[in-house]
Amino acid sequence: MSRYYVVHPFTTMPKKSNLTEEEVNNRFFMANKGERHWVLNKDDQAFLNLSNAAYSLDQSNEIILKAIFEQYNKLSASIMVNQGHWIANKLAEKLLNLAPKFSSVFYSNDGTGAMESALKATRQYFIEKDMPNKQKFISLNGGYHGSSIGALSITNLGFEGVFGDLLQGCISVPSPEDFREKEDKLDDRHAKQAAYELEQAILKAGPETVAAFVIEPVQSVNGIRVFPNLYFQLVRQITRRYNILVIADEITTGIGRTGEWLTSSSLKLDPDIITISKGLTAGYFPLGATLFSSQITDHLIENGSGFPHGTTLSGHPVGCSIAIKVLEIFEKENLPFRAKEAGEYIMNELREGLNKENIIREVRGKGLMIGIELNIESEEEIERFNTIKSNIKKSGILATFSHNVISLYPPLNISKSDMDYMIDALKSSILLID
Ligand SMILES: Cc1ncc(COP(=O)(O)O)c(C=O)c1O
Missing domain, CATH: 3.90.1150.10 (Aspartate Aminotransferase, domain 1)
Structure with missing residues (x-):
């Protein structure tokens, strides 16, 4: 092999251009x-x-392979802009059964797309509600929310500066983990300290300028951080006090991974928007979904304004039919x-x-x-x-x-x-x- 042609995401690439196959195998799992x-x-x-x-x-998995084959045979491609297909609707119905407070689903191609959709819908929501100053997003230290400029702007892992200036008005706050001493187990004291810092950050930014707080129910890329339940309860109390939406990033935690269909449902977080991807198609197809609660749906759909955002192939029929089968398998096998x-x-x-x-x-x-x-x-x-x-x-x-x-x-x-x-x-x- 004379040359390696692929640039891998989030991967330090070998400087040498004439790699042997063995060197490639040692560096990446191929x-x-x-x-x-x-x-x-x-x-x-x-x-x-x-x-x-x-x-x-x-x-x-044979059930999924069969669904893929049948779907490609029946309808191989179909876009969602001014068109649609019934498989997308069927999947949305199934997803909304998992989250009773939610009333609409927006599809994207991946987790990043689901997050970007959540951020843009939030901004549009407040503009249409005559609160155009509510533009800022708050998120936790150590959070990862995706790789587009928007999703990266609310990510706080320390590498984001490589891309220069990001979205304005994104504020990071300490998580309970940041208050933990070396010998400590995480507990309610840390939850209260982090909640206090969140409220201080909101007051400092001006509550009338903060649109949403974004959180992973369990932090994933930052090394599996499980925060005390009290933290989520306090987050909801504080955000409600200042009319701030909560976006639960369930791209990793959603669809059964943590022992529940949606992790946020057993926490008192009561989010307004939930994002899902990864496990939704068990990795068989790129697909993301953003679930909107009724108040947001009302603005995006029922007010007639629509959501001027999306991508050509989002909500692909094959991705949707895979996701339906994934949910059926999960249900059947508990x-x-x-x-x-x-x-x-x-x-x-x-x-x-x-x-x-x-x-x-x-x-x-x-x-x-x-x-x-x-x-x-x-x-x-x-x-x-x-x-x-x-x-x-x-x-x-x-x-x-x-x-x-x-x-x-x-x-x-x-x-x-x-x-x-x-x-x-x-x-x-x-x-x-x-
Ligand atoms: C919590 C969380 N949010 C968002 C994303 C972005 O998803 P994707 O890589 O599918 O764009 C990830 C991916 O690792 C994630 O773990």
């Missing part, structure tokens, strides 16, 4: 085929794929409940097996969003983490790493034997370094 929850490279080495919330089912049970089993086993290790700070998560946080401060600990990462890959596991967390997103229908494989592989990858 998938060649999939078998159930495993992905294989060209040498047929198999890896249990726990690297993204999009992988919520098995590869080549997968949200299984995610809850499986998550508890995996976390208990990991905690038990790793609790004596000094390098482990915490095993945490919700359902099948699981994080193993390591104590990484010294150069030596960074080195140890690098060895652990390489051990994990050698043991046949694809995970995701942030600066001190191993993040794991097992599929929701993972088998007991794959769970045990995962637990053993992770334990030995970490224990091996001592």
